[in-house]
Amino acid sequence: MPRKPSSDRKPSTASSPADTKRAPTLASFRSEIDRIDKELITLLNHRAEIALQIGQLKQKQGLEVWSAAREDEVIARALATSRGPLPAETLRLIFRELMSGSRSLQRTMRIACLGPKYSYSHLAAVAKFGEAVEHVPVGSIAAVFEEVNRRHVQFGIVPLENSTDGRIADTLDMFVRLPGLKIRAEIRLRVHHCLLSRSEWGQVQRIYSKSQALSQCRHWIGKNLPEARLIDVVSTAAAAEHAQREEFSAAVASQAAGVSYGLKVLAANIEDQPHNITRFAVISERSEERTGRDKTTLMLRVPNQPGGLVEAISLFKKNGINMTWIESFPTSDGASDSDPNYLFFLDIDGHADDEPVKKTLDLVRKKCERLEILGSYPRGECIES
Numbered sequence: 001m002p003r004k005p006s007s008d009r010k011p012s013t014a015s016s017p018a019d020t021k022r023a024p025t026l027a028s029f030r031s032e033i034d035r036i037d038k039e040l041i042t043l044l045n046h047r048a049e050i051a052l053q054i055g056q057l058k059q060k061q062g063l064e065v066w067s068a069a070r071e072d073e074v075i076a077r078a079l080a081t082s083r084g085p086l087p088a089e090t091l092r093l094i095f096r097e098l099m100s101g102s103r104s105l106q107r108t109m110r111i112a113c114l115g116p117k118y119s120y121s122h123l124a125a126v127a128k129f130g131e132a133v134e135h136v137p138v139g140s141i142a143a144v145f146e147e148v149n150r151r152h153v154q155f156g157i158v159p160l161e162n163s164t165d166g167r168i169a170d171t172l173d174m175f176v177r178l179p180g181l182k183i184r185a186e187i188r189l190r191v192h193h194c195l196l197s198r199s200e201w202g203q204v205q206r207i208y209s210k211s212q213a214l215s216q217c218r219h220w221i222g223k224n225l226p227e228a229r230l231i232d233v234v235s236t237a238a239a240a241e242h243a244q245r246e247e248f249s250a251a252v253a254s255q256a257a258g259v260s261y262g263l264k265v266l267a268a269n270i271e272d273q274p275h276n277i278t279r280f281a282v283i284s285e286r287s288e289e290r291t292g293r294d295k296t297t298l299m300l301r302v303p304n305q306p307g308g309l310v311e312a313i314s315l316f317k318k319n320g321i322n323m324t325w326i327e328s329f330p331t332s333d334g335a336s337d338s339d340p341n342y343l344f345f346l347d348i349d350g351h352a353d354d355e356p357v358k359k360t361l362d363l364v365r366k367k368c369e370r371l372e373i374l375g376s377y378p379r380g381e382c383i384e385s
Protein backbone atom coordinates (compact mmCIF):
# COMPACT_ATOMS: atom_id res chain seq x y z
CA MET A 1 0.00 0.00 0.00
CA PRO A 2 1.24 3.50 -0.76
CA ARG A 3 2.42 5.09 2.49
CA LYS A 4 0.85 8.37 3.58
CA PRO A 5 3.20 11.32 3.77
CA SER A 6 4.52 11.78 7.31
CA SER A 7 2.89 15.17 7.40
CA ASP A 8 -0.27 16.12 5.50
CA ARG A 9 -0.25 19.55 6.98
CA LYS A 10 -0.70 22.29 4.36
CA PRO A 11 2.27 24.69 4.25
CA SER A 12 1.55 26.77 7.33
CA THR A 13 1.23 30.52 7.04
CA ALA A 14 0.71 31.11 10.79
CA SER A 15 4.38 31.66 11.39
CA SER A 16 4.98 33.41 8.07
CA PRO A 17 6.99 36.61 8.30
CA ALA A 18 4.01 38.60 6.99
CA ASP A 19 1.99 37.74 10.11
CA THR A 20 4.52 38.87 12.64
CA LYS A 21 4.37 42.37 14.00
CA ARG A 22 8.03 43.01 13.32
CA ALA A 23 9.26 43.50 9.73
CA PRO A 24 10.39 40.20 8.22
CA THR A 25 14.10 39.66 8.27
CA LEU A 26 16.38 37.67 5.96
CA ALA A 27 16.70 35.08 8.73
CA SER A 28 12.93 34.73 9.14
CA PHE A 29 12.40 34.34 5.38
CA ARG A 30 15.13 31.71 5.27
CA SER A 31 13.70 29.76 8.15
CA GLU A 32 10.35 29.71 6.28
CA ILE A 33 12.15 28.33 3.21
CA ASP A 34 13.88 25.70 5.41
CA ARG A 35 10.50 24.60 6.71
CA ILE A 36 9.03 24.39 3.18
CA ASP A 37 12.08 22.43 1.94
CA LYS A 38 11.58 19.90 4.72
CA GLU A 39 7.99 19.36 3.64
CA LEU A 40 9.05 19.18 -0.01
CA ILE A 41 11.60 16.46 0.80
CA THR A 42 8.97 14.43 2.63
CA LEU A 43 6.60 14.77 -0.34
CA LEU A 44 9.31 14.05 -2.93
CA ASN A 45 10.31 10.86 -1.13
CA HIS A 46 6.70 9.83 -0.79
CA ARG A 47 6.33 10.34 -4.57
CA ALA A 48 9.50 8.27 -5.15
CA GLU A 49 8.14 5.42 -2.98
CA ILE A 50 4.98 5.33 -5.09
CA ALA A 51 7.07 5.36 -8.28
CA LEU A 52 8.99 2.36 -6.89
CA GLN A 53 5.72 0.49 -6.34
CA ILE A 54 4.61 1.39 -9.88
CA GLY A 55 7.94 -0.06 -11.05
CA GLN A 56 7.21 -3.38 -9.30
CA LEU A 57 3.74 -3.51 -10.88
CA LYS A 58 5.18 -2.76 -14.32
CA GLN A 59 7.76 -5.51 -13.92
CA LYS A 60 5.04 -8.04 -13.01
CA GLN A 61 2.95 -6.98 -16.02
CA GLY A 62 5.92 -6.88 -18.43
CA LEU A 63 5.45 -3.14 -19.00
CA GLU A 64 8.23 -0.75 -19.85
CA VAL A 65 9.57 1.67 -17.24
CA TRP A 66 9.41 4.70 -19.55
CA SER A 67 5.97 6.01 -20.39
CA ALA A 68 6.38 9.01 -22.71
CA ALA A 69 2.65 9.67 -22.75
CA ARG A 70 2.37 9.68 -18.94
CA GLU A 71 5.39 11.97 -18.58
CA ASP A 72 3.91 14.45 -21.08
CA GLU A 73 0.64 14.32 -19.12
CA VAL A 74 2.38 14.96 -15.76
CA ILE A 75 4.27 17.96 -17.14
CA ALA A 76 1.20 19.39 -18.92
CA ARG A 77 -0.80 19.11 -15.68
CA ALA A 78 1.95 20.76 -13.62
CA LEU A 79 2.12 23.68 -16.06
CA ALA A 80 -1.66 24.06 -16.16
CA THR A 81 -1.96 23.93 -12.35
CA SER A 82 0.77 26.46 -11.63
CA ARG A 83 -0.20 30.07 -10.98
CA GLY A 84 3.45 31.24 -10.80
CA PRO A 85 5.63 33.06 -10.03
CA LEU A 86 7.87 30.09 -10.96
CA PRO A 87 8.49 30.26 -14.76
CA ALA A 88 6.88 27.42 -16.75
CA GLU A 89 10.30 26.32 -18.09
CA THR A 90 11.68 25.97 -14.54
CA LEU A 91 8.70 23.88 -13.53
CA ARG A 92 9.10 21.71 -16.62
CA LEU A 93 12.77 21.06 -15.80
CA ILE A 94 11.95 20.22 -12.17
CA PHE A 95 9.33 17.66 -13.21
CA ARG A 96 11.58 16.24 -15.94
CA GLU A 97 14.29 15.51 -13.35
CA LEU A 98 11.75 14.20 -10.83
CA MET A 99 10.53 11.63 -13.34
CA SER A 100 14.08 10.89 -14.48
CA GLY A 101 14.81 10.08 -10.81
CA SER A 102 11.68 7.91 -10.52
CA ARG A 103 12.73 5.91 -13.59
CA SER A 104 16.22 5.39 -12.24
CA LEU A 105 14.71 3.90 -9.06
CA GLN A 106 12.75 1.46 -11.23
CA ARG A 107 15.62 0.61 -13.62
CA THR A 108 18.86 2.14 -14.93
CA MET A 109 18.11 3.38 -18.41
CA ARG A 110 20.84 3.52 -21.04
CA ILE A 111 20.39 5.99 -23.91
CA ALA A 112 22.76 6.06 -26.91
CA CYS A 113 23.39 9.22 -28.91
CA LEU A 114 25.97 10.67 -31.27
CA GLY A 115 28.73 11.92 -28.97
CA PRO A 116 30.83 13.08 -27.37
CA LYS A 117 28.75 14.60 -24.57
CA TYR A 118 27.25 18.06 -25.24
CA SER A 119 26.56 17.28 -28.89
CA TYR A 120 23.04 18.41 -29.81
CA SER A 121 21.96 14.75 -29.79
CA HIS A 122 23.13 14.53 -26.18
CA LEU A 123 21.30 17.78 -25.33
CA ALA A 124 18.15 16.31 -26.95
CA ALA A 125 18.57 13.13 -24.85
CA VAL A 126 18.85 15.19 -21.66
CA ALA A 127 15.86 17.32 -22.70
CA LYS A 128 13.71 14.21 -23.04
CA PHE A 129 15.05 11.80 -20.40
CA GLY A 130 16.75 14.07 -17.84
CA GLU A 131 20.10 13.50 -16.16
CA ALA A 132 19.35 10.38 -14.10
CA VAL A 133 20.00 8.01 -17.02
CA GLU A 134 23.20 6.53 -18.36
CA HIS A 135 24.06 8.56 -21.47
CA VAL A 136 26.06 6.41 -23.91
CA PRO A 137 27.81 8.64 -26.49
CA VAL A 138 28.86 6.75 -29.65
CA GLY A 139 30.85 7.70 -32.77
CA SER A 140 28.20 7.73 -35.52
CA ILE A 141 24.47 7.71 -36.22
CA ALA A 142 24.82 4.14 -37.55
CA ALA A 143 26.34 3.13 -34.18
CA VAL A 144 23.30 4.56 -32.33
CA PHE A 145 21.04 2.26 -34.38
CA GLU A 146 23.37 -0.72 -33.82
CA GLU A 147 23.48 -0.16 -30.04
CA VAL A 148 19.66 -0.25 -29.91
CA ASN A 149 19.45 -3.21 -32.27
CA ARG A 150 21.93 -5.22 -30.18
CA ARG A 151 20.00 -4.30 -27.01
CA HIS A 152 23.05 -2.67 -25.43
CA VAL A 153 20.81 0.33 -24.68
CA GLN A 154 17.03 0.73 -24.36
CA PHE A 155 16.79 3.89 -26.49
CA GLY A 156 18.74 5.82 -29.10
CA ILE A 157 18.48 9.46 -30.15
CA VAL A 158 19.00 10.29 -33.83
CA PRO A 159 18.44 13.51 -35.80
CA LEU A 160 15.77 13.22 -38.51
CA GLU A 161 15.71 16.67 -40.08
CA ASN A 162 16.63 20.29 -39.52
CA SER A 163 14.38 23.23 -40.40
CA THR A 164 17.22 25.09 -42.18
CA ASP A 165 19.15 22.22 -43.67
CA GLY A 166 16.65 19.43 -44.37
CA ARG A 167 16.84 15.67 -43.85
CA ILE A 168 19.70 13.82 -42.17
CA ALA A 169 20.66 11.22 -44.77
CA ASP A 170 22.64 9.02 -42.33
CA THR A 171 19.52 8.52 -40.22
CA LEU A 172 17.19 7.78 -43.14
CA ASP A 173 19.75 5.33 -44.51
CA MET A 174 19.77 3.42 -41.21
CA PHE A 175 15.95 3.15 -41.24
CA VAL A 176 16.32 1.51 -44.67
CA ARG A 177 18.84 -0.95 -43.19
CA LEU A 178 17.10 -1.61 -39.86
CA PRO A 179 13.38 -0.92 -40.46
CA GLY A 180 12.42 -3.06 -37.44
CA LEU A 181 13.44 -0.30 -35.02
CA LYS A 182 10.60 2.01 -34.05
CA ILE A 183 10.32 5.75 -33.50
CA ARG A 184 8.93 6.17 -29.98
CA ALA A 185 8.93 9.94 -29.60
CA GLU A 186 10.12 13.08 -31.32
CA ILE A 187 12.15 15.87 -29.74
CA ARG A 188 12.02 19.23 -31.49
CA LEU A 189 15.06 21.09 -30.21
CA ARG A 190 15.65 24.77 -30.93
CA VAL A 191 19.32 24.86 -31.87
CA HIS A 192 21.45 27.93 -31.09
CA HIS A 193 25.02 27.71 -32.36
CA CYS A 194 28.03 29.49 -30.83
CA LEU A 195 31.48 30.15 -32.25
CA LEU A 196 33.80 28.74 -29.56
CA SER A 197 37.56 29.05 -29.29
CA ARG A 198 40.50 29.41 -26.90
CA SER A 199 42.00 31.99 -29.32
CA GLU A 200 40.82 35.52 -30.08
CA TRP A 201 38.45 36.35 -32.94
CA GLY A 202 41.18 37.81 -35.20
CA GLN A 203 43.33 34.68 -34.81
CA VAL A 204 40.79 32.08 -36.00
CA GLN A 205 42.05 30.27 -39.12
CA ARG A 206 40.05 27.00 -38.99
CA ILE A 207 36.44 26.31 -38.00
CA TYR A 208 35.45 22.77 -37.07
CA SER A 209 31.90 21.44 -36.96
CA LYS A 210 29.46 18.82 -38.23
CA SER A 211 28.54 19.56 -41.85
CA GLN A 212 24.91 20.35 -40.99
CA ALA A 213 25.92 22.89 -38.32
CA LEU A 214 28.36 24.60 -40.71
CA SER A 215 25.59 24.73 -43.30
CA GLN A 216 23.15 26.27 -40.80
CA CYS A 217 25.65 29.12 -40.19
CA ARG A 218 27.13 29.47 -43.68
CA HIS A 219 25.97 33.08 -44.31
CA TRP A 220 27.19 34.22 -40.89
CA ILE A 221 30.58 32.55 -41.38
CA GLY A 222 30.90 33.86 -44.96
CA LYS A 223 30.24 37.40 -43.74
CA ASN A 224 32.27 37.38 -40.53
CA LEU A 225 35.14 34.93 -41.11
CA PRO A 226 35.38 34.65 -44.91
CA GLU A 227 39.01 33.47 -44.84
CA ALA A 228 38.59 30.65 -42.32
CA ARG A 229 38.95 27.04 -43.50
CA LEU A 230 35.85 24.97 -42.70
CA ILE A 231 36.51 21.43 -41.49
CA ASP A 232 33.74 18.84 -41.26
CA VAL A 233 33.95 16.48 -38.24
CA VAL A 234 31.67 13.80 -36.83
CA SER A 235 29.76 15.98 -34.35
CA THR A 236 29.65 19.51 -32.93
CA ALA A 237 31.02 18.24 -29.61
CA ALA A 238 33.94 16.58 -31.44
CA ALA A 239 34.51 20.00 -33.05
CA ALA A 240 34.74 21.57 -29.58
CA GLU A 241 37.37 18.94 -28.67
CA HIS A 242 39.44 20.01 -31.72
CA ALA A 243 39.10 23.68 -30.80
CA GLN A 244 40.32 22.90 -27.28
CA ARG A 245 43.37 21.05 -28.58
CA GLU A 246 44.41 23.38 -31.40
CA GLU A 247 45.33 27.03 -31.24
CA PHE A 248 43.89 29.40 -33.91
CA SER A 249 40.91 27.10 -34.42
CA ALA A 250 37.25 27.47 -33.46
CA ALA A 251 34.18 25.23 -33.28
CA VAL A 252 30.53 25.77 -34.14
CA ALA A 253 28.78 24.02 -31.27
CA SER A 254 26.43 24.47 -28.32
CA GLN A 255 27.15 26.81 -25.44
CA ALA A 256 27.10 23.75 -23.16
CA ALA A 257 29.94 22.21 -25.23
CA GLY A 258 31.88 25.47 -24.79
CA VAL A 259 31.53 25.29 -21.01
CA SER A 260 32.47 21.61 -20.96
CA TYR A 261 35.64 22.12 -23.04
CA GLY A 262 36.61 25.42 -21.41
CA LEU A 263 36.23 27.51 -24.59
CA LYS A 264 35.33 31.20 -24.93
CA VAL A 265 32.11 32.15 -26.70
CA LEU A 266 33.40 34.44 -29.49
CA ALA A 267 29.85 34.85 -30.87
CA ALA A 268 26.45 33.44 -29.86
CA ASN A 269 23.32 32.66 -31.90
CA ILE A 270 25.22 32.54 -35.20
CA GLU A 271 22.61 30.35 -36.96
CA ASP A 272 21.32 32.00 -40.16
CA GLN A 273 17.65 31.30 -39.39
CA PRO A 274 16.35 32.40 -35.99
CA HIS A 275 13.94 29.45 -36.02
CA ASN A 276 16.55 26.73 -36.36
CA ILE A 277 14.92 23.54 -35.12
CA THR A 278 16.25 19.99 -35.32
CA ARG A 279 13.78 17.17 -35.03
CA PHE A 280 15.24 14.12 -33.27
CA ALA A 281 13.69 10.65 -33.06
CA VAL A 282 13.82 8.41 -29.99
CA ILE A 283 14.25 4.89 -31.36
CA SER A 284 13.72 1.57 -29.63
CA GLU A 285 12.62 -1.97 -30.28
CA ARG A 286 9.02 -1.49 -29.21
CA SER A 287 6.28 0.77 -30.53
CA GLU A 288 4.37 3.38 -28.57
CA GLU A 289 0.71 3.18 -27.60
CA ARG A 290 -1.94 5.67 -28.74
CA THR A 291 -2.30 8.93 -26.85
CA GLY A 292 -4.89 10.67 -29.04
CA ARG A 293 -2.38 13.32 -30.17
CA ASP A 294 -0.11 11.17 -32.30
CA LYS A 295 1.64 11.15 -35.62
CA THR A 296 3.03 8.27 -37.68
CA THR A 297 6.21 8.03 -39.76
CA LEU A 298 6.13 5.79 -42.83
CA MET A 299 8.70 4.58 -45.32
CA LEU A 300 7.39 3.46 -48.70
CA ARG A 301 8.41 2.48 -52.19
CA VAL A 302 5.95 2.82 -55.05
CA PRO A 303 6.08 1.28 -58.55
CA ASN A 304 8.36 3.31 -60.84
CA GLN A 305 5.58 4.31 -63.26
CA PRO A 306 3.56 7.46 -64.05
CA GLY A 307 1.32 8.34 -61.10
CA GLY A 308 2.90 5.68 -58.83
CA LEU A 309 3.39 8.08 -55.92
CA VAL A 310 0.19 10.08 -56.47
CA GLU A 311 -1.94 6.94 -56.45
CA ALA A 312 -0.57 5.98 -53.05
CA ILE A 313 -0.57 9.35 -51.26
CA SER A 314 -3.84 10.67 -52.73
CA LEU A 315 -5.49 8.04 -50.51
CA PHE A 316 -4.52 10.12 -47.47
CA LYS A 317 -6.35 13.13 -48.92
CA LYS A 318 -9.36 10.98 -49.85
CA ASN A 319 -9.60 9.70 -46.26
CA GLY A 320 -9.05 13.09 -44.59
CA ILE A 321 -5.58 12.25 -43.24
CA ASN A 322 -3.14 15.15 -43.08
CA MET A 323 0.38 14.57 -44.39
CA THR A 324 2.98 16.77 -42.66
CA TRP A 325 6.32 15.62 -44.15
CA ILE A 326 7.61 13.95 -47.31
CA GLU A 327 11.21 13.22 -48.32
CA SER A 328 12.40 11.28 -51.33
CA PHE A 329 15.50 9.21 -50.68
CA PRO A 330 17.57 7.49 -53.38
CA THR A 331 18.28 3.87 -52.48
CA SER A 332 19.71 0.68 -53.87
CA ASP A 333 16.71 -1.11 -52.35
CA GLY A 334 14.84 -2.59 -55.38
CA ALA A 335 17.04 -0.68 -57.87
CA SER A 336 19.06 -1.78 -60.90
CA ASP A 337 21.65 0.08 -63.03
CA SER A 338 18.98 1.12 -65.52
CA ASP A 339 16.27 1.66 -62.94
CA PRO A 340 17.30 3.80 -59.92
CA ASN A 341 14.85 3.72 -57.10
CA TYR A 342 13.52 6.05 -54.46
CA LEU A 343 12.07 5.46 -51.05
CA PHE A 344 9.70 8.07 -49.59
CA PHE A 345 9.59 9.04 -45.93
CA LEU A 346 6.25 10.48 -44.82
CA ASP A 347 4.65 11.78 -41.64
CA ILE A 348 0.89 11.66 -41.26
CA ASP A 349 -1.34 12.79 -38.41
CA GLY A 350 -2.78 10.03 -36.22
CA HIS A 351 -1.69 6.66 -34.77
CA ALA A 352 -1.42 3.51 -36.88
CA ASP A 353 -3.94 1.89 -34.48
CA ASP A 354 -6.54 4.67 -35.04
CA GLU A 355 -9.27 3.04 -37.14
CA PRO A 356 -9.27 5.61 -40.03
CA VAL A 357 -5.44 5.51 -40.24
CA LYS A 358 -5.40 1.72 -40.13
CA LYS A 359 -7.98 1.43 -42.94
CA THR A 360 -6.16 4.00 -45.08
CA LEU A 361 -2.79 2.29 -44.56
CA ASP A 362 -4.32 -1.01 -45.72
CA LEU A 363 -5.37 0.74 -48.96
CA VAL A 364 -2.03 2.56 -49.36
CA ARG A 365 -0.15 -0.74 -48.86
CA LYS A 366 -1.88 -2.14 -51.97
CA LYS A 367 -0.39 0.71 -54.04
CA CYS A 368 3.14 0.22 -52.68
CA GLU A 369 5.94 -2.23 -53.40
CA ARG A 370 7.06 -1.72 -49.82
CA LEU A 371 5.46 0.00 -46.82
CA GLU A 372 7.04 0.16 -43.36
CA ILE A 373 5.45 1.85 -40.36
CA LEU A 374 8.49 3.34 -38.64
CA GLY A 375 6.47 4.34 -35.60
CA SER A 376 3.47 6.15 -34.16
CA TYR A 377 4.26 8.52 -31.30
CA PRO A 378 3.03 11.70 -29.60
CA ARG A 379 3.64 15.00 -31.43
CA GLY A 380 6.56 16.76 -29.73
CA GLU A 381 6.63 20.30 -28.36
CA CYS A 382 9.56 22.54 -29.24
CA ILE A 383 12.21 22.57 -26.48
CA GLU A 384 15.00 25.18 -26.05
CA SER A 385 18.56 23.81 -26.20
Ligand SMILES: O=C(O)C(=O)C[C@]1(C(=O)O)C=C[C@@H](O)C=C1
Pocket residue numbers: 051054055065066067068070071074098099100102103
Ligand atom coordinates in the same frame (compact mmCIF):
# COMPACT_ATOMS: atom_id res chain seq x y z
O1 LIG B 1 3.41 6.60 -13.99
C1 LIG B 1 4.36 5.82 -14.20
O2 LIG B 1 4.27 4.89 -15.03
C2 LIG B 1 5.61 5.96 -13.44
O3 LIG B 1 6.47 5.10 -13.50
C3 LIG B 1 5.85 7.21 -12.68
C4 LIG B 1 6.58 8.27 -13.51
C5 LIG B 1 6.62 9.56 -12.60
O4 LIG B 1 7.61 9.75 -11.92
O5 LIG B 1 5.62 10.28 -12.59
C6 LIG B 1 7.94 7.80 -13.82
C7 LIG B 1 8.29 7.23 -15.02
C8 LIG B 1 7.35 7.13 -16.13
O6 LIG B 1 7.98 7.33 -17.37
C9 LIG B 1 6.17 7.98 -15.97
C10 LIG B 1 5.84 8.55 -14.76
